[in-house]
Amino acid sequence: MKQWHLFLAFFRVGMLGFGGGPSSIPLVHKEVVEKYKWMNDDDFSDVLALGNALPGPIATKMAGYIGFRVGGYLGMINAVLATIIPTIVLMVLLLTVLNTYKDKNWVQGMASAVVPVVGVMLGVLTWGFVQKSQNSMGWKITIILLAVSVLLLSVLGVHPAIVIGALLGFALLSRNPGQEKQVKAS
Amino acid sequence: MIYIQIFLAFFIPGVLGYGGGPASIPLVENEVVDHYEWLTVSEFSEVLALGNALPGPIATKMAGYIGYQQGGVPGAIVGVFATVAPSLILMIMLLGLLMKYKDSPRVKKMTNLVRPTIAVLLGIMTIGFFTNAYEGIGIVQTGLIAVCSYFLLEKWKVSPAYVIGAALLYGAFFLGV
Numbered sequence: 326m327k328q329w330h331l332f333l334a335f336f337r338v339g340m341l342g343f344g345g346g347p348s349s350i351p352l353v354h355k356e357v358v359e360k361y362k363w364m365n366d367d368d369f370s371d372v373l374a375l376g377n378a379l380p381g382p383i384a385t386k387m388a389g390y391i392g393f394r395v396g397g398y399l400g401m402i403n404a405v406l407a408t409i410i411p412t413i414v415l416m417v418l419l420l421t422v423l424n425t426y427k428d429k430n431w432v433q434g435m436a437s438a439v440v441p442v443v444g445v446m447l448g449v450l451t452w453g454f455v456q457k458s459q460n461s462m463g464w465k466i467t468i469i470l471l472a473v474s475v476l477l478l479s480v481l482g483v484h485p486a487i488v489i490g491a492l493l494g495f496a497l498l499s500r501n502p503g504q505e506k507q508v509k510a511s
Numbered sequence: 512m513i514y515i516q517i518f519l520a521f522f523i524p525g526v527l528g529y530g531g532g533p534a535s536i537p538l539v540e541n542e543v544v545d546h547y548e549w550l551t552v553s554e555f556s557e558v559l560a561l562g563n564a565l566p567g568p569i570a571t572k573m574a575g576y577i578g579y580q581q582g583g584v585p586g587a588i589v590g591v592f593a594t595v596a597p598s599l600i601l602m603i604m605l606l607g608l609l610m611k612y613k614d615s616p617r618v619k620k621m622t623n624l625v626r627p628t629i630a631v632l633l634g635i636m637t638i639g640f641f642t643n644a645y646e647g648i649g650i651v652q653t654g655l656i657a658v659c660s661y662f663l664l665e666k667w668k669v670s671p672a673y674v675i676g677a678a679l680l681y682g683a684f685f686l687g688v
Contacts, residue, residue, distance in 0.1 A: 381598030412567030413575030438682025470627035
């Protein structure tokens with residue numbers, strides 16, 4: 326019964342969360358805290374903080390961890406699969422159909438009309454990341470980091486993994502900015 | 512061999528994508544378009560467009576479809592596993608340790624420092640998409656579709672599923688001739 330509820334909860338999250346994993350966070354909260362009461366608000370915000378401290382998609386980290394707490398390893402697998410399988414199947418089906426008719430003019434028209442829309446979505450996402458880093462570090466550091474990233478990634482063609490790895494290493498090895506003092510937002 | 516490549520192509524974005532699935536979009540693009548050349552920019556944009564039109568996490572939809580395309584059902588499983596497993600395993604294993612450090616300034620600093628780099632990667636991709644659209648359908652159509660979808664998505668908060676659906680219809684009738 327518990328496993329069935331886990332499946333239902335995360336199936337709904339997966340099918341209703343438009344806009345990628347982060348937009349499904351409130352849906353997970355609704356199921357896990359309000360509906361099934363598997364954890365309280367404090368536990369949930371801990372899970373969220375934990376998930377954000379690690380890389381990778383947030384939706385599957387939440388599903389996996391909450392599934393694990395509620396129903397052990399089986400619960401973990403159950404919740405992750407319920408989150409991701411339905412939409413992957415839809416995706417494969419739709420794109421396969423589209424590819425079958427690839428040579429038809431109207432399919433090519435569809436494919437080219439969608440490119441600017443995705444461009445807008447990515448542009449909005451880009452601006453969101455810039456704003457978030459301005460909020461946490463201020464304009465000065467943000468602009469310096471942006472400029473250095475452009476130089477390394479675009480002009481010198483360094484692989485993103487190396488740039489991000491170096492930044493993570495720097496954050497870990499640098500002196501702690503005063504024990505529990507707030508990160509300076511100059 | 513192809514399975515190892517699929518694994519690596521999604522393992523790297525999974526481990527480096529700070530900020531949830533959307534942050535890993537440019538990292539996936541870097542692997543599947545630039546490095547392995549499995550997809551062209553416009554094929555990748557189809558995957559992304561459909562991914563955004565459907566619900567659910569974006570990272571696993573990309574991994575599932577591209578994995579399937581390159582290596583069938585086993586390829587899809589490898590791609591999704593490489594995306595999901597590393598961070599999930601870390602989360603469950605390091606639970607105690609992470610609980611202690613989740614509010615530490617150092618962890619916050621990691622997320623903060625990586626953000627501008629992700630923004631640049633996304634920005635480069637955005638430019639690539641618009642260049643591609645401009646070369647394909649010209650500046651008028653590109654501008655028209657971009658402005659309309661911006662207002663629909665951002666000002667009137669229409670669900671991406673409808674906006675993408677409308678763009679597909681528009682393309683089928685007006686750009687397919």
